[in-house]
Amino acid sequence: MRVAWTLLWKDLATEWRSRDRLVAMIVFSMLVIVVFQFGWPPMKPAEMERFAPGVLWVTYVFAAVIGLGRTFAMELENDAMTALALAPGTRGWIFLGKAGATWLLISLVQAMTAFVFALFFRVDLASGIAGSALVAGLANVSICSVGTLLSAMSVRSRFRDVLLPVLLIPTLIPVLAAAVRGSTATFAGQAAPFDALQPLIVIGGIYSILCFLLFDFVLDE
Amino acid sequence: MNVTPNPPDRIARAQRVLGWILLALSPVYAWAVVRAPTDSIQGTMQKILYVHPPLAYGAYLGFVVTAVAGGLFLWRGRERDDQLAIAGAEVGTVFCTLMLITGPIWARGAWGPGNWWVWDARLTLTLLLWFVYLAYLLLRSFTEGDERTARFASIYGVLCVVLIPLNYWIIDLVGGRAQHPKNIEGGSLGEGMGFPFLMGNLTLFFAFAYLLVLRWRVGVLRAESELRAWEGDAAR
Numbered sequence: 001m002r003v004a005w006t007l008l009w010k011d012l013a014t015e016w017r018s019r020d021r022l023v024a025m026i027v028f029s030m031l032v033i034v035v036f037q038f039g040w041p042p043m044k045p046a047e048m049e050r051f052a053p054g055v056l057w058v059t060y061v062f063a064a065v066i067g068l069g070r071t072f073a074m075e076l077e078n079d080a081m082t083a084l085a086l087a088p089g090t091r092g093w094i095f096l097g098k099a100g101a102t103w104l105l106i107s108l109v110q111a112m113t114a115f116v117f118a119l120f121f122r123v124d125l126a127s128g129i130a131g132s133a134l135v136a137g138l139a140n141v142s143i144c145s146v147g148t149l150l151s152a153m154s155v156r157s158r159f160r161d162v163l164l165p166v167l168l169i170p171t172l173i174p175v176l177a178a179a180v181r182g183s184t185a186t187f188a189g190q191a192a193p194f195d196a197l198q199p200l201i202v203i204g205g206i207y208s209i210l211c212f213l214l215f216d217f218v219l220d221e
Numbered sequence: 222m223n224v225t226p227n228p229p230d231r232i233a234r235a236q237r238v239l240g241w242i243l244l245a246l247s248p249v250y251a252w253a254v255v256r257a258p259t260d261s262i263q264g265t266m267q268k269i270l271y272v273h274p275p276l277a278y279g280a281y282l283g284f285v286v287t288a289v290a291g292g293l294f295l296w297r298g299r300e301r302d303d304q305l306a307i308a309g310a311e312v313g314t315v316f317c318t319l320m321l322i323t324g325p326i327w328a329r330g331a332w333g334p335g336n337w338w339v340w341d342a343r344l345t346l347t348l349l350l351w352f353v354y355l356a357y358l359l360l361r362s363f364t365e366g367d368e369r370t371a372r373f374a375s376i377y378g379v380l381c382v383v384l385i386p387l388n389y390w391i392i393d394l395v396g397g398r399a400q401h402p403k404n405i406e407g408g409s410l411g412e413g414m415g416f417p418f419l420m421g422n423l424t425l426f427f428a429f430a431y432l433l434v435l436r437w438r439v440g441v442l443r444a445e446s447e448l449r450a451w452e453g454d455a456a457r
Binding site for chain 2: 146150153154156157158159160163166167169170174177178181195203206207210211214220
């Protein structure tokens with residue numbers, strides 16, 4: 001367990017000093033939102049609200065892919081991956097530390113993206129903010145658990161930048177469907193519906209446990 | 222990775238037996254399809270029924286084989302298990318692709334012009350399964366090192382087999398349009414269609430099994446010849 005805390009702290013401290021991933025994800029998210037503006041016909045804010053959950057979740061997933069791609073890339077320098085593999089105890093804790101740090105970063109980026117989106121497109125996202133945060137927080141558990149596992153694999157492959165989204169996105173479709181369903185209700189000011197929270201909790205639980213166990217096989221001996 | 226040095230006799234024997242069964246079943250299957258009654262509404266095109274659902278079963282079976290063999294590889298580290306996982310994925314991809322091709326042909330005829338594709342629960346699920354198959358094969362070709370490739374692919378196979386029930390549940394939940402009829406589950410196939418449908422399932426199941434074992438054998442033989450070449454180099 002201490003390994004997980006140490007890694008989480010190390011990743012956050014590294015990020016705080018460099019701010020590489022954070023800046024990249026935020027700039028990318030804003031760009032995607034701007035691109036969307038040119039991709040649809042002129043619309044009133046009320047109409048825009050119908051598209052908001054879809055647009056935001058597509059942006060979130062793409063930004064997450066960028067962030068997750070760097071999760072283990074920085075460990076390649078000075079062969080820190082080998083050092084990680086040598087850490088005492090279950091390797092699942094390494095996974096948990098990494099996934100936890102990514103969860104915090106991605107959540108922060110999502111909050112900022114939603115704020116910018118609401119500002120640019122005059123969409124009221126404030127009324128159901130607690131429900132939206134809950135939906136996003138739960139969905140991020142799945143995104144970060146599968147993403148961390150697949151990132152540790154793809155970083156050791158050729159064309160890793162292409163491989164990660166190709167591997168990750170199909171696994172996130174059920175999460176995305178439930179999250180969009182949940183956000184549609186919370187953006188309209190309603191409470192998060194149970195039939196969106198239930199799959200997010202179940203999928204998040206299954207993915208986390210499975211990835212915790214499978215991570216043992218990812219790092220090279 | 223542990224490579225078992227014995228020649229794959231049992232795999233070869235299984236391949237031969239499956240080949241003979243397939244050879245015996247195929248003419249009966251063809252005859253049954255030709256003799257099957259023509260549908261009063263859809264006409265001859267409805268006979269795609271004797272190909273399309275059996276392909277779907279093969280596609281799912283391939284994925285289960287890949288995941289189970291991947292799990293066994295992670296557990297025991299035997300190269301042969303990994304070769305079975307590759308075979309499952311490749312044959313499954315072929316079946317999945319053929320299902321995705323035959324489906325829209327039937328859909329256009331049955332659901333009206335322009336209906337090549339609808340976001341029906343089963344269609345969506347199959348498309349996702351196809352993407353997972355492609356991702357699995359890409360992961361294999363992009364990863365370097367035999368042992369690492371086998372390990373990573375096995376992990377992905379095990380992770381993604383969970384995805385099938387999850388997707389089914391979520392697509393049902395978010396209200397994917399149910400376009401597929403339920404008469405196969407309900408046992409209400411038209412008169413005279415039961416036998417050719419059964420033959421279709423049997424024949425394509427054996428076609429799946431034959432191709433799977435054939436591909437498995439090729440993989441095992443290739444791994445063995447590589448090992449022998451490596452041992453020869455080492456002895457020199």
